Each structure stands twice: as structure tokens, then as C-alpha cells.
Amino acid sequence: TMKDNYDLVVIGGGPGGYEAAIRAGQLGMSVACIEKRVYKGEPALGGTCLNVGCIPSKALLDSSHRYEATKHDLAEHGISTGDVAIDIEQMIARKEGIVKQLTGGVAALLKGNGVDWLQGWGTLVDGKGTDKKVKFTALEDESETTITAKNVILAAGSVPIEIPVAKTDGDRIVDSTGALDFTEVPKRLGVIGAGVIGLELGSVWRRLGAEVVVYEALPSFLAAADKDISKEAGKMLKKQGLDIRVDTKVTNAEVKGDQVVVTSENKGESSEESFDKLIVCVGRRAYSEKLLGDDSGITLTERGLIDVNDQCKTNLDGVYAIGDLVRGPMLAHKAMEEGMMAVERIHGEKAQVNYDTIINVIYTHPEIAWVGLTEQEASDAGYEVKTGSFNLAANGRALAQSEAQGSIKVVADAKTDRLLGMHAISAGAGDIVHQGMIAMEFVSSIEDLQLMTFAHPTISEAVHEAALSADGRAIHAIQRKKRKK
Secondary structure, three states: OOOEEEEEEEEEEOHHHHHHHOOOOOOOOOOOEEOOOOOOOEEEOHHHHHHHHHHHHHHHHHHHHHHHHHOOOOOHHOOOOOOOOHHHHHHHHHHHHHHHHHHHHHHHHHOOOEEEEEEEEEEOOOOOOOOEEEEEEEEEOOEEEEEEEEEEEOOOOOEEEOEEEEEOOOEEEEEOHHHOOOOOOOEEEEEEEOHHHHHHHHHHHHHHHOEEEEOOOOOOOOOOOOHHHHHHHHHHHHHHHHEEOOOEEEEEEEEEEEEEEEEEOOOOOOOOOOOEEEEEEEEEEOOOOOOOOOOOOEEEOOOOOOEEEEEEEOOOOOEOOOHHOOOOOHHHHHHHHHHHHHHHHOOOOOOOOOHHHHEEOOOOEEEEEEOOOOHHHHOOOOOOOOEEEHHHHHHHHHOOOOOOOOOEEEEOOOOOOOEEEEEEEEOOHHHHHHHHHHHHHHOOOOOHHHHHOOOOOOOOOOHHHHHHHHOOOOOOOOOOOOOOO
């Protein structure tokens, strides 16, 4: 069903869009959520994240980790197995089942909150009036209808960036979506881009037996992470068998027979290598196709993003834009919170997103995660910095579950003792740094963390020890600094 007018039209049914639509429904607004995605022949909600991003990649990461652990890590526990094999078809089927369950769940949630899911394209047109107009193009028959809306939230998300030197063909050269559906393990796999997606997908297929080379054009590995963490992560991933080549630019990739021949350049020297498959994951760009009519009146930034203020309001009253369409990191959880904030603002509340405590997670094994400022960023911002860190090799729980690799690091303001950032490479690092996020939200000091009683034995104890370490007081590490009295 479709009405002629709504209190709110949300264009995009990804995490940001569908959560905004649900919240608006809870607040009693009449809401439509427009989504044009078709996944495996069926219209689908959930955006990139649920269909071809965060969720399916985690499913494959879990399957591949279990396979590798069964094959290589059980002997030390005294567990012996026969030959261990992986059924790729079943692994992909499990992933599909999880995707279907979650996207179906979103459809039920929209329905349960009175939201009309309109399957097709939404285009903001004629933005000047008091009431906004959205042209809706139906997926089914491409018929066009103009809907009137008091408010509009633009939440169309992003798509993988394509590069001219390695054009995807959906078979040998694929983007992140294609890499989730390989029917067999490639013997040799090339990956362009050592970011989150490249490292995660590279890890999946490396664990299953592929020989993996990762090309990174930037001179440093994981430049966004704290230097200590990225250095440790680089060593671990190389030890696992990922051949990560920084400062190496791919200049050409072409399919010859059943191989992809990749030409790359490092320090002026050119080299050539062959792969069975090549994954291109050099980042994502805002997806604004058909989103804005010529007369929408929306202002864009120099980078082609939609220009918004801190509350995600565009230059037009009643029109908000969120998630990957606007400034800030392209993260599902950031889009979710922005969507909720936009709806609360439309409803007259003073909601706000704290952009200083948005968490980054890379789901390699061990995980890499951080929140807040790195040591370098804190120093650049003019803080007198103190840091503390603790190695998981001395953590009882980590040892007991064969996870004694990695470390936790805290970054603080030496003058006020305020926690500015937490960085982790560990089992469950993504969950661990939430402790730092909560502490930062409550403007906690390092001393606050030191005075808390952490359960023993847990991996979280390493957070306690890292905080103690900032003042030379860690118990399970020999401290070279002068101890605080």
C-alpha cells in the first residue's frame, strides 16, 4: 500500500534508513521506506550491510575460522580429528540463510511498526516547497508516482569504488560482493586494498587454503589505527600467511585465459603476478544515483557528499541525510545512530550523536578495534599524552583459551587523567573497546578504570592492567616506569 502523503519518507532501507523508519513509526508518524535492492531475485531490505557486507562477511569469517581452528589448533588441546574438509557450497548456503533470516526480520519490523515498504527508487524533487516531493519509481513496472512528505531522510548508502586499471567482470575480477560467493577456494588470490574489507575477505579465503597477496598503495599499513596496534596487526597477519605489500600500486589487471595477470609497481620497479581471482576493495563512494532530481535544491560538498550539519540536516528544512551519503566514517552503526537522531530531531527532541566515540572494528583473528584518539592524534591535538598497554600473553583467560596474542592500549590526557582512546588487538577486541567507549561517554579518568573491579579470569582484565600500566602500576607486567605512590 502507498499513501499520497506521509509525515516521513526515508529513501534507503539499509541500517540507517530502516532504523529511522522504525523509530518514526514508534513515534506515531506515517512513514514510507523506499528501497530498490533486489537480492538473489527477491526485493530485500537491510542494505549493503545485511545483504552483501557486514553480516555475510562475518558468517564466512566464522566458518573459515572454525575450519582453520579444527585443522590446526585442536591438537594442543588433546583433540584429534580425521581429515578435515570444507564444503564451500554448504558454507555459502549457511551465509545465505543468515542473510535471509535478518532481512526477513527487518521486513517484519517495518510492518509491525506501520511502515510502508515501497519497492523501487526514490528521488527527491522540487525541494523548495513547505511539503517535500519524492518521485517514486516502482521496481515492478517502473511506473512513477509523486509522494508528498513533510520530512525526508536520505539514506541511500554507498557502493564499491571501481578503478579503471582493474575493471570488475563478476567472474575473475570481483568487488567485495563477488568475493562472498566464490564456488571454490582460489589457489592464488589477489586483493587490491589492505583496508577493513580487504583484510577480512583475504583472511576468509587464506584460512580455506588460498595463497593471498594484498596490494596497498599507501606507504603504511592500517594508517588510521594507533601505530602500536597497526604494527602488531601487520606482524600477526603476515605470520598467518597474508602477503601484505604496502607502497605498492596496481597499474594493470587483465584476464588471460583462466588467470588474472596483475602488474604492480613498488619504488619504481614493476612486477607481474598471476591469480585465479582478484578482489578489488579500494573503498566505497556515496550512492546518489536517481536520489536527487535536478530541482532538489540539495547542496553537495566538493567530494560529492551531501552537505549536512552536526545533526545531519541538509540546507533544506525537513530534509536530512545520513550514513555513507555524508561526512564521517562509512560504518553501519554510525548510520543507525544518525538515522535515530534525525527522526528525534524531526519530532522536536534535542538528540545528538557523539562522533568522538564511534568505534572501528576489523574482524580478522584476532580482531582489531579502537575508539577515540590514537596516541599520535592526541599528541597532534595538543594533549600532554600518557599511555598504558598490556600484553595478552600474561592474561590467564586468554592463555586458557589459546588466545594469548595481542594487546590493549589506553591513551589519556596526562594533565587531567581523562581517557581519550582505547585500542585493542585481541580475541573479541570489538566488544572490549566498548568498555572504553562507555568510559569515554562518562568522561572517565584512567584512575576510574584502575579503581574498578574486573572479573577474573577474563580478557577484560587486560583493560584494567592497561589502565594501571599508564601510571607504572600494572601487576602482571614488570614496569620500567616509576610507580605512582
